[in-house]
Each structure stands twice: as C-alpha cells, then as structure tokens.
Amino acid sequence: MKSTQEFLYLQIAQSIEQQIVSGTLPVGHKLPSVRVLCQQQQVSPSTVFNAYYRLETMGLIEARPKSGYYVRQSRAVQRMQRYQEILPSPQKLPPLNPSVSDIIDDIEQFNQLSGVTSFAPATPALQMLPGQKLQKSVREVMRKYSDECLNYAPVHGLACLREQILLHGAHWGFRGSPHEVLVTAGCLEAISLCLQALTRPGDLIITETLTYFGIQQLIQNLGLKVAPVAIHPETGLDMKHITTLLKAHKVKACLFTSNFHNPTAYSLPNEQKQWLAQLAASHQIPVIEDDVYGEVYFGKQRPTTIKRYDTEGWVIYCSSFSKMLSPGYRLGYCLPGRFMQQVARQKRIHSIATSSLVQYTLSHFLQKGRFSYHLKKLRQTLYLNMLKYEQCIDAYFPAETYFAPPQGGYVFWIGFAPNTNTYKLYLSAKAHHIGIVPGQLFSLGKQYKNFIRLSFATPFDQKIEESLKKLGKLANNLNIS
Amino acid sequence: MKSTQEFLYLQIAQSIEQQIVSGTLPVGHKLPSVRVLCQQQQVSPSTVFNAYYRLETMGLIEARPKSGYYVRQSRAVQRMQRYQEILPSPQKLPPLNPSVSDIIDDIEQFNQLSGVTSFAPATPALQMLPGQKLQKSVREVMRKYSDECLNYAPVHGLACLREQILLHGAHWGFRGSPHEVLVTAGCLEAISLCLQALTRPGDLIITETLTYFGIQQLIQNLGLKVAPVAIHPETGLDMKHITTLLKAHKVKACLFTSNFHNPTAYSLPNEQKQWLAQLAASHQIPVIEDDVYGEVYFGKQRPTTIKRYDTEGWVIYCSSFSKMLSPGYRLGYCLPGRFMQQVARQKRIHSIATSSLVQYTLSHFLQKGRFSYHLKKLRQTLYLNMLKYEQCIDAYFPAETYFAPPQGGYVFWIGFAPNTNTYKLYLSAKAHHIGIVPGQLFSLGKQYKNFIRLSFATPFDQKIEESLKKLGKLANNLNIS
Numbered sequence: 031m032k033s034t035q036e037f038l039y040l041q042i043a044q045s046i047e048q049q050i051v052s053g054t055l056p057v058g059h060k061l062p063s064v065r066v067l068c069q070q071q072q073v074s075p076s077t078v079f080n081a082y083y084r085l086e087t088m089g090l091i092e093a094r095p096k097s098g099y100y101v102r103q104s105r106a107v108q109r110m111q112r113y114q115e116i117l118p119s120p121q122k123l124p125p126l127n128p129s130v131s132d133i134i135d136d137i138e139q140f141n142q143l144s145g146v147t148s149f150a151p152a153t154p155a156l157q158m159l160p161g162q163k164l165q166k167s168v169r170e171v172m173r174k175y176s177d178e179c180l181n182y183a184p185v186h187g188l189a190c191l192r193e194q195i196l197l198h199g200a201h202w203g204f205r206g207s208p209h210e211v212l213v214t215a216g217c218l219e220a221i222s223l224c225l226q227a228l229t230r231p232g233d234l235i236i237t238e239t240l241t242y243f244g245i246q247q248l249i250q251n252l253g254l255k256v257a258p259v260a261i262h263p264e265t266g267l268d269m270k271h272i273t274t275l276l277k278a279h280k281v282k283a284c285l286f287t288s289n290f291h292n293p294t295a296y297s298l299p300n301e302q303k304q305w306l307a308q309l310a311a312s313h314q315i316p317v318i319e320d321d322v323y324g325e326v327y328f329g330k331q332r333p334t335t336i337k338r339y340d341t342e343g344w345v346i347y348c349s350s351f352s353k354m355l356s357p358g359y360r361l362g363y364c365l366p367g368r369f370m371q372q373v374a375r376q377k378r379i380h381s382i383a384t385s386s387l388v389q390y391t392l393s394h395f396l397q398k399g400r401f402s403y404h405l406k407k408l409r410q411t412l413y414l415n416m417l418k419y420e421q422c423i424d425a426y427f428p429a430e431t432y433f434a435p436p437q438g439g440y441v442f443w444i445g446f447a448p449n450t451n452t453y454k455l456y457l458s459a460k461a462h463h464i465g466i467v468p469g470q471l472f473s474l475g476k477q478y479k480n481f482i483r484l485s486f487a488t489p490f491d492q493k494i495e496e497s498l499k500k501l502g503k504l505a506n507n508l509n510i511s
Numbered sequence: 512m513k514s515t516q517e518f519l520y521l522q523i524a525q526s527i528e529q530q531i532v533s534g535t536l537p538v539g540h541k542l543p544s545v546r547v548l549c550q551q552q553q554v555s556p557s558t559v560f561n562a563y564y565r566l567e568t569m570g571l572i573e574a575r576p577k578s579g580y581y582v583r584q585s586r587a588v589q590r591m592q593r594y595q596e597i598l599p600s601p602q603k604l605p606p607l608n609p610s611v612s613d614i615i616d617d618i619e620q621f622n623q624l625s626g627v628t629s630f631a632p633a634t635p636a637l638q639m640l641p642g643q644k645l646q647k648s649v650r651e652v653m654r655k656y657s658d659e660c661l662n663y664a665p666v667h668g669l670a671c672l673r674e675q676i677l678l679h680g681a682h683w684g685f686r687g688s689p690h691e692v693l694v695t696a697g698c699l700e701a702i703s704l705c706l707q708a709l710t711r712p713g714d715l716i717i718t719e720t721l722t723y724f725g726i727q728q729l730i731q732n733l734g735l736k737v738a739p740v741a742i743h744p745e746t747g748l749d750m751k752h753i754t755t756l757l758k759a760h761k762v763k764a765c766l767f768t769s770n771f772h773n774p775t776a777y778s779l780p781n782e783q784k785q786w787l788a789q790l791a792a793s794h795q796i797p798v799i800e801d802d803v804y805g806e807v808y809f810g811k812q813r814p815t816t817i818k819r820y821d822t823e824g825w826v827i828y829c830s831s832f833s834k835m836l837s838p839g840y841r842l843g844y845c846l847p848g849r850f851m852q853q854v855a856r857q858k859r860i861h862s863i864a865t866s867s868l869v870q871y872t873l874s875h876f877l878q879k880g881r882f883s884y885h886l887k888k889l890r891q892t893l894y895l896n897m898l899k900y901e902q903c904i905d906a907y908f909p910a911e912t913y914f915a916p917p918q919g920g921y922v923f924w925i926g927f928a929p930n931t932n933t934y935k936l937y938l939s940a941k942a943h944h945i946g947i948v949p950g951q952l953f954s955l956g957k958q959y960k961n962f963i964r965l966s967f968a969t970p971f972d973q974k975i976e977e978s979l980k981k982l983g984k985l986a987n988n989l990n991i992s
Contacts, residue, residue: 131856142665156658164661165653168868172646177637180645180837184623215696215841219862230734231712244860251860253711356661358867360696375612379725379732381700385866386839387649 037305038073039080050090050101051110061099110264112432116445116480130243130471140465147497148465149484152292152440153357158411160404164356164395171390183386185378187213191393195363203338212374213363215384217322217350220364222248224318224346227372229254233282236275242292243471258474263294263434263443266302276313283316289333290323290439293472293483297333307339316369318346322353325405327438328413343367351392354405359388419486422495426502428509440487447509450480458504464497518786519554520561531571531582532591542580591745593913597926597961611724611952621946628978629946630965633773633921634838639892641885645837645876652871664867666859668694672874676844684819693855694844696865698803698831701845703729705799705827708853710735714763717756723773724952739955744775744915744924747783757794764797770814771804771920774953774964778814788820797850799827803834806886808919809894824848832873835886840869900967903976907983909990921968928990931961939985945978
C-alpha cells in the first residue's frame with residue numbers, strides 16, 4: 031500500500047496555492063525552480079513536478095518554455111481570491127431563524143406550485159427524462175415477469191439487477207461480483223442504512239462542512255456527532271484536517287461525496303480518492319462514498335470513485351438511478367464491501383426489500399443499453415444548458431458574484447458579498463415566483479449565509495432568462511438596502 | 512371518556528375463564544346465578560350479564576333455559592386446557608442456538624428454492640393475487656400520468672392515493688381527512704418510522720411477548736427496551752399487566768397488533784380495542800396499531816380497529832396493501848394522528864418518498880373498485896383453504912396437538928408437547944423440502960420452542976396434503992425419539 035508520503039506533492043501544491051490566492055505570490059511572480067524547491071523542501075524532483083503540474087491544471091500557474099513557472103493572470107485565481115474574500119466567519123453570524131426543517135418544508139411546497147420557476151431541485155427537468163422508454167421497459171417486464179413482479183424481491187435485490195449494476199460499475203473501474211451489490215430505495219436510503227449499520231447514537235463521524243441538507247438531517251436524526259472537514263469549491267477536501275481528526279478522536283465512519291459534490295459541484299481529484307481509500311484501510315475506518323452525481327460529467331471521461339481504489343472492502347459506495355432516470359422510481363444501490371451483512375440486515379429490518387416491479391424495470395432498461403444511451407444525451411443537454419445559465423449569471427448578477435462553472439452535476443454554488451443574507455433573497459425571489467436554495471441549508475455550522483445553490487437542470491428559455499435577470503436584480507437590491 | 516370501571520365485566524370473565532381452564536370449575540358445573548354473583552362481586556347485573564355473555568361467545572359456558580349457566584363440554588375448553596399444559600416455562604429452556612437472524616436467513620433462502628413446499632410465508636400465494644388487474648392499472652396510469660410517475664411524490668404520498676386510503680378506512684369506521692394519511696413503502700417501514708419518531712435508544716416500549724420477528728429485530732436494532740405483555744391465542748392481551756406496567760415505568764409507546772395477530776391469529780375484542788384507545792389518551796402515550804391482516808377476515812364483518820376509538824390522536828394506525836395485493840410492490844401507510852409531523856419527517860429523512868409509479872397504480876386500482884372485489888374473492892379462497900388444512904392437521908398431527916382455527920389472516924399457531932423442539936422439526940422438515948417457522952422466532956424471551964407457525968396461504972392440493980402428512984409424521988417421530 032502507498033504511504034501518505036506519496037501525497038506530499040499535494041501538500042506542497044496546497045501551500046503554494048494559498049500563497050497565490052492570498053496575494054503573497056502576485057500575478058507574474060516567478061516560482062522557485064524545481065531544483066531549488068527540491069532542496070528547500072527536502073523532496074524528490076518528481077514530487078515538485080507533480081505539485082507544479084497540479085497547480086497548472088488548476089489554472090493557477092503557467093510553464094514558460096526555457097524560463098520556469100509563473101503565477102498566472104487567470105479567472106481561476108480571481109475566483110479563488112473572491113471566494114476567500116466572501117468566506118463567512120462563523121462568530122459574526124446571528125443564530126439561524128427559521129429552522130432548516132421549516133425552510134425545506136417551504137421549498138417543497140413551493141416546488142409543487144404551478145407557474146413558478148424553481149431553481150431549487152438538484153434533479154433534471156421531467157422533459158429530460160426517458161419517460162417513454164422506461165414505460166416500454168415496464169410493459170415488457172410485466173409481460174415477462176408477471177408473477178415475479180408481485181412477489182417480494184430478495185433483501186439484497188434481484189439477481190438480474192445486481193448483475194446490471196455490476197456491469198455499469200465497470201465504467202469507473204469496479205471489478206467485483208454481483209454478490210457485492212445491495213439494491214435500495216434510492217441513494218439516501220443506502221446512506222441511511224449504512225450509517226445505521228455502522229454507528230450508534232453519540233458516535234463521531236467525519237463529513238464535509240458543506241453537505242446536502244438531507245444528509246445533515248439524517249445525521250442529526252441518528253444522534254451522531256460530526257467532525258466537519260472544510261470543502262473548498264475549487265481545491266476540495268482539507269486532507270490534513272482529516273489526518274489530524276483521525277489521530278485525535280475515535281471516528282466511527284467517514285462520509286464524503288466524490289464527484290460533483292452537492293452544493294459546491296467539486297469533484298475530488300483521483301489522488302484524493304486514492305488517498306481516502308488507503309486511509310480507510312490503514313485506519314480500518316469505513317468510508318461511505320456518496321457518488322449520486324458521478325454519471326453526469328461534462329468532460330470526456332466519467333470521473334472515477336474512491337471505491338475504485340478500495341482493495342480491502344473498507345469503502346462503501348452509494349449511488350442511485352433516480353437522479354438521472356426518474357427520481358420518482360426510488361431506486362438506488364450500494365456496494366458495502368466488508369459490511370454487506372450488516373447493511374443488508376438494516377435493509378431487511380426497515381423495509382424488507384425494494385419494489386420488485388421497479389427493480390425488474392430498471393434491470394431491463396439497463397440490459398437493453400437504454401441507460402447509456404440516455405446518459406449521453408442527458409449530459410450534452412445539461413452541459414449546453416449550463417453554459418447558457420452561466421452567461422446569464424455573468425450578465426445579470428452583481429459584479430462581485432463568485433461562482434465556478436461546474437464540471438458536472440446539476441447545480442451552481444453562487445456566493446455574494448459577505449454581508450448578503452440569501453434567506454432574504456430566497457424570500458423576495460419566492461414573492462416573484464422564483465425558487466432558490468439559501469446556502470445556510472447546506473452548512474453544518476449554519477454558515478454560508480451569503481451563498482445560494484442554483485440548479486441549471488431546467489431547459490433554458492426566455493422565461494428562465496427573465497427569472498435569472500430578476501434574481502440578479504433582487505440580489506443587487508439586497509446589497510444596496 | 513369511559514373509565515376502566517366499565518371493563519369490570521372483562522375482569523370477571525377472565526377470572527371465571529381461568530377457573531374453567533384450570534379445571535377448578537369442571538364441565539357441567541353450574542355457575543352462580545346473576546343475582547348471587549352481583550352480591551359477591553359488588554357489581555351491577557349488567558356487568559355480570561356481559562361477563563357471562565363473553566364466556567358464552569368464547570364457547571366456555573352455555574345458558575340452559577330456566578336453569579342458569581353451565582360450564583360447557585366444548586372443544587374451546589379442551590383447547591385452552593391443552594394450551595395451558597403445553598405453555599413453556601422460561602427457566603427450563605436452554606439458551607437459543609443458532610440466532611434468530613441465522614434462522615431468518617435460512618428460511619429466506621429456502622423459500623427461494625424451487626420444488627419445495629413452504630408453509631413459511633404469511634402472504635398469499637402468487638396465484639391468489641390480482642396480477643393481471645394490477646398490470647391493467649399500471650398501463651393506465653402510465654398513459655395518464657406519464658410525467659408524474661417519473662417525478663418525486665410528495666413526502667406524505669400522492670393526494671389521490673391518500674384520498675382512496677381514507678375511503679377504504681371507512682370500512683372500519685375511520686372518519687378523517689386525507690391529510691391524516693402518510694404513505695410508506697410497506698407496513699414495516701411505517702412501524703419503523705413511527706418508532707424512530709417516538710423513541711430514542713434506551714426508551715421503554717410495551718408490546719406482545721409473542722410478535723412478528725421482523726418487529727422484534729427492529730426494536731432490538733433501535734436499542735429499545737421492551738416490557739412484554741402476554742398474549743393468549745384465545746383470550747388476547749393481558750390488560751391488567753399493561754395497567755401495572757404503565758403505573759410502574761416511564762413507557763414511551765405501545766405497539767400492538769389488533770387483528771389476526773402474527774403468529775397467534777388472535778384478534779382483540781372491541782372492548783379491548785376501545786380500552787387501549789382510552790388508555791393511550793388518558794396516559795398520553797402513543798399506541799402504534801399494526802393492522803396489516805385486518806382485511807383478511809373470515810367472518811361477516813371486517814373487525815374494527817383501535818384507531819376507530821381514538822378521539823385525540825394518540826393512536827397511530829399502520830397497515831399495508833402488500834399482504835393482500837402484492838408483497839413485491841412495497842406499499843403501506845399509516846394514520847399517525849397527532850404525530851403526523853414527526854413521522855413524516857422520518858419518512859423524508861430516510862427515503863424521501865415512496866415510488867410514484869406504485870402509488871399511482873394502487874390509487875387507480877382502489878378507485879376502480881378492484882381492491883374490494885379482489886378482497887372478497889381472496890377471503891373466500893383463503894377460508895376454504897384453511898378448512899382443508901385444518902382437516903389435515905386434525906388427521907395427521909400428533910393427537911395432543913394444540914391449534915385454534917383462525918378467524919382470519921394466513922397462519923395457524925400450532926403447539927406440540929412441551930418437550931418438543933420445533934427447531935429440530937424445522938430442520939427435519941427442511942430435509943424433506945418442507946418449510947415451517949419455528950415458534951421461538953416469535954418469542955421475545957426465546958420461548959415457545961414447542962410451537963410452529965404454519966401458513967395456509969398456498970392453495971390446497973395433493974402435494975400440500977402429502978406435505979402436511981409428512982410433517983405430522985416428523986412431529987410424531989420427534990416426540991418418540
């Protein structure tokens with residue numbers, strides 16, 4: 031197994047990155063040569079090369095031929111500086127009022143109204159879903175498995191579906207057997223069952239400071255304590271903090287989103303994924319990986335997973351078909367590694383099995399190749415859509431607005447000036463029939479009050495443009511008043 | 512509100528019943544006249560009349576015109592005496608080995624084999640289910656609600672289904688609004704959500720000593736303490752014990768099955784249902800009512816529920832369509848009374864919502880009157896089936912076998928001589944490709960090792976008769992060896 035020494039380059043990269051973002055290293059500044067840095071840091075040349083390579087891909091530095099590395103004048107640097115400026119400091123914030131639950135209820139009710147423009151749901155619009163093709167599969171499996179659809183499925187899920195999930199996992203490098211797959215009623219159920227299998231009330235888990243509010247409520251509900259680790263929308267997880275926490279505390283499990291994190295849209299780089307998998311094994315601590323958005327990538331290749339680097343079964347992979355196919359079907363799955371027995375036991379205890387009709391349908395849909403076909407189309411549609419939204423935000427939102435163009439998923443994570451209260455923006459947008467999610471809903475410490483999550487999953491049209499324009503105006507007004 | 516004084520007649524009836532079963536009052540013995548008993552017990556004549564009436568309907572005494580009440584020579588008395596004889600005494604039992612989980616896994620695997628005769632599942636055989644009619648509903652709702660089926664349903668369930676559940680509840684006297692209905696993925700999920708909403712680990716709840724093993728595992732999993740109350744397959748809950756427990760302990764919730772209890776097949780009489788509803792309100796303790804078998808009655812009328820007598824929302828009613836329509840669909844519901852907000856919150860936290868396609872289908876099926884039509888047929892089929900099974904048990908099982916003919920549901924609760932180990936019977940039956948459930952699986956105290964639960968839900972034919980004959984033979988052998 032690799033030691034964490036091999037990730038030394040990440041630490042070096044992070045340290046330089048901080049100096050660039052803070053302005054200590056200004057634009058145009060020449061970085062030390064590889065040889066000099068090797069001597070300074072007592073590391074090998076390849077470590078320095080890797081560090082510089084990472085900074086280059088992040089858009090922070092550039093290599094000039096026969097001259098060396100220089101800090102770049104780039105949007106990435108500006109963005110990261112802007113993020114640093116608007117990052118909320120916890121002590122200044124008044125206590126949260128109303129409660130997260132109240133806001134969630136409110137958003138749910140709003141989304142059910144007709145005639146509104148909601149940028150709240152992190153799921154694709156219905157017209158992007160393969161409704162007719164799914165129906166075709168329903169009809170075919172009803173013919174073929176009429177009796178089986180009526181009966182209980184096995185606790186672990188139907189053999190045919192587990193097989194298809196396995197084949198699907200090959201896209202990110204999963205090599206296993208169908209026996210390693212557990213079918214659930216959605217990704218959230220999978221995570222809920224995992225946490226219930228691995229923890230008892232009062233136990234400590236590690237997760238991101240910013241995370242999907244549904245997961246926060248789950249954690250709270252199970253009576254778990256949380257050690258939050260900062261996640262930065264451009265640089266990812268604070269790995270050093272994780273190491274410190276594991277040394278100082280008895281941690282029962284870690285829970286991280288690997289790709290297109292909700293709400294920051296950030297994906298962990300492969301080396302962080304690998305590092306987490308190795309950490310899980312070396313500390314013998316289960317890492318629950320939430321990869322519900324991994325299929326919706328805008329790049330050339332599906333990003334890989336933490337599970338991909340799992341050699342001893344300490345990583346539990348959770349995902350779903352809901353987000354890409356049909357949120358209403360409620361079908362997800364997990365790959366619980368060495369914890370299969372415990373997690374399957376929770377499934378039986380709480381709900382016996384997942385709907386057979388839905389399982390046969392999804393299995394058929396996958397087996398016919400309809401899923402891959404649909405995903406390809408969905409990714410294209412979403413990417414083009416995202417670009418149009420991006421233009422509007424650039425054009426209509428306050429000049430100082432922070433946001434990073436997502437590489438996948440369904441949402442923007444948008445930051446305003448530090449004194450902005452996006453709950454107020456939420457209320458005034460609602461009055462204009464526009465739905466957004468205020469940032470505080472994603473924060474374990476009730477921070478990020480100047481952020482919003484904005485979904486780009488509704489097809490762009492004039493109404494959307496007008497709504498974004500309106501939203502920009504409301505945000506401008508908020509800063510003035 | 513009625514005081515428990517009004518249930519004095521039940522206490523008198525139970526006291527006489529005990530004397531009859533113990534033989535203190537022999538067959539043919541004349542009971543005291545109503546006037547004499549009134550004086551002895553210091554109660555009103557109507558109380559004594561009610562007590563005698565109850566004993567008469569139980570088949571324990573008979574009224575002889577112009578003479579008085581006499582202890583009857585009846586099968587009911589013999590049965591109850593037999594039950595008394597074979598009741599296990601806890602201290603004599605060796606520790607359980609293997610674990611309940613192991614046996615459940617084993618049974619699940621067995622049920623999936625082909626060519627076996629399983630009397631294990633407490634659900635109807637697939638050929639008794641309305642597969643074609645359900646498919647018709649699936650096709651119709653896919654046409655009518657193609658987009659809606661893809662989308663998340665509201666946390667509480669679809670409005671159209673909640674409306675239908677309400678109308679259906681009118682059969683046992685539910686008068687409420689659709690807003691009081693919460694849709695779940697099966698009855699077990701409903702009970703799981705209720706317990707999670709109402710309790711924290713370490714809390715004490717009251718439930719029956721004998722109860723469905725799924726519920727036992729759920730309780731254990733949630734870290735709850737249990738005060739078990741005896742349930743007798745002929746006389747029901749030990750009400751006096753419940754009162755004592757409520758006085759002595761801080762009880763967080765009660766959980767009882769109202770009709771065709773699993774495994775004893777017993778239904779609480781109306782006065783016990785009413786008493787429990789009143790108890791819940793007067794002690795301000797939620798009573799969770801599991802009525803998953805209530806629709807499958809063999810009498811003229813659907814038995815009523817505890818919820819029927821609930822005036823202040825302290826009773827939470829849980830049921831399902833799975834057991835009568837399609838276990839594989841996973842659709843249940845609850846009526847959480849004053850606890851709606853808490854229970855709905857648990858639903859959102861653990862699984863967001865129940866499958867929309869399944870909800871639309873069931874709503875359509877109910878709305879077309881297909882459910883009532885199907886239930887009528889199912890009840891007739893099951894009743895006739897039960898009678899045939901009964902004859903076989905009478906003919907082939909050991910002479911001293913105890914069992915009471917069920918008034919509804921899907922199972923017999925069968926007791927053998929006290930020294931019988933039905934886990935051994937389970938193993939030898941399995942070797943002959945016959946499935947049963949050993950009684951210890953239903954016992955909180957790992958007792959009832961001389962009982963089995965035997966389902967009569969597979970259509971009777973020659974193979975069934977031969978399997979029952981074989982089972983009887985194996986039981987006989989077990990007692991000899």
